[in-house]
Amino acid sequence: MTNGSDNSMSTRRLNQVRNSFYVYLPRPWCEQHGLTKDSEVRLQALPDGALLVIPPDSGTRHAQDAVLSVTSQTSADIESMLTGAYVVGASSVSVRFNGPIDMSMRERISEWTHRLPGFEVLDESVDHVTVSDTSEKQMVMPILKRQFSTTKYMLGVLVESMKTNVLDDVHRIEPRDNDVDRHRYFVERMCHLALTDTAYARRVEMSAADCLHFSVAAKKIERVADHVCGAASELIQLGGVDKSIAKIGEGIAEVYDDTARVFFSTDRPKRKDTVTVSSDDESFDLVRRAHEMARRIAQVETAKKGLGPSLVLLLMHLERIASYCADIGEVAINRLIHKQMLSAMVTEEAE
Template sequence: METRKIQSVGGGTYTVSIPKDWADAQGITTGDAVQLHEHIDGILAVQAPESEQTAPSRISVTLAPQVTDAIERVLRAAYAAGSKTIILKNPESFTSEQRQVLSRVAQNLTGVSVVEDTPTEITVKTLLATDEVSVRQSVRQLRFVVLSMHRNATDALAESSAPDQFAQRDDQADRLEAMITRSFSRGVQRLEEVDALGVSRSELFELWMTTRELERVGDHANGIASAAQRVDDPDVVPELQSIAETTREIVSDAVAAIIDDAGVGQAEQALATRETVRAELDTVAGPDAVQNRIRRTAEHGGNIAEIALQQAIRNGELTAVSGGADQS
């Protein structure tokens, strides 16, 4: 880090010089425009304008002629990294299977569309504008989807069969998670993206961390749904369902403390309830696969509550601690 003096050029205008090495590295010279970002946390940042020719905004990938599995990995990775334009090339010609995979993945990513298509080159663009995205609302929707999945999965324990329409909700959760991750990635790379999202960098990070925990809750819902076909003792099901319902309350309350201004008290209550669930699961019988999934759901809910406590401390909202949560 280096310091530079503020100069006055008259008329109430202040200037500060920028390092020549930085300007050269960014391709900036006299007369060029730069972007100034004034953040709500008091930081004023200077950034070179984004270019469509610079990574990760625009990438080009050449595929082996018969490769299909890599197409999905590349598209999802590029989307999550914040790329706007993805050019896929096949030196021979895209097969019908490759095109089917590409079309399916593009349809499952919000705002993605195939804009150019030739036998050997396909261009995919993300047309979703940042100011059209509400990360907070997306996290709220993701909470609803994964908790619905979890509820359906535990309900299916009584029928000993996989729940209906589960795959559709799982795809919806994947789309939301991918969109939030993309917003976070671009916010890290480009300061104007944070401005367009309407959140601070700290808030964006906390929302992304919450998303990661909710994604894992969805994973455990998938695990419970798979284990539903292996429950041999129907008598234990009601107790497992009751505890699972409590774990969903932990997750819901913890997320509310972050996105709905529910208050730090709700986060503390979620942590206290997690302790109760831990104790109950130590005494209940049932398939280990189901119990472990329910336990992990409670843990991820507790992790979200801890994020809410960190947020409260950062915002100066935690001035007293109740006796409800375990503070050890």
């Protein structure tokens, strides 16, 4: 809070009435936001101990969500349905299908969403895709989740193709890598804004540590996606792999799923929430498993004689994916320790 529209700081003496303290708000600031004696402001306690006074005109508009139910008969109109929801002002559009969504449909939704300024695909699962407006409040965490999610589906298609040796969808993997790259740049841009604009950082609730962790994670996920594409290219050259190699791919997919879950389970602490970090935490277990998976793949590379160059390269890509999962797990450990430090700081202030 400042005296007016500039960035000057002011000092106010606390006053006391019975058991409560109060402070006068600067009149220029109140006039700037149209406040009267009947107005309400919001108070937000920040992790660093500061108290933020938020005027009512700083809020965003109420979100308007739309749900599009798509069947095999209406799937041809998906572009028109998305455009209609966009034009009428929907903030979020959940596109739900009555069965699993194939890669071709996912590409159509992703490509059309690029034509709708401010809209991004923020989540996807087996049978639904969620498209949301990020133009009013740029959201780092949902975009980062989207990057994890896209890479998960790329890896899933790769592993399923390795298991079945049916390569029809493998060529669809590489175009999705463009989304992963785009979201990495988006996360880095938002982190840069948060580090250089404290007002923006407060609005999106990002600390400097968050910026570091998110930026590193986005870079690592981008590298995972690159290696998925590399592995897909070698799989096409091979025409298929045996069951032992496919089993390695399944193990990689499991480690990646746990990587995403562990990373996003480490949230900002609540007040008076005490966190104890130990080597028994699942973040440490994930790092150990990922390193072990990378070591096992390296052993396969050296133990099997006569491996062709494409199979050697495929195994190398899988090994790098496991190593990057370990790197992301280490970022999750850093987030966990940072959470403990903030919790201890809050508890100390309360006492």
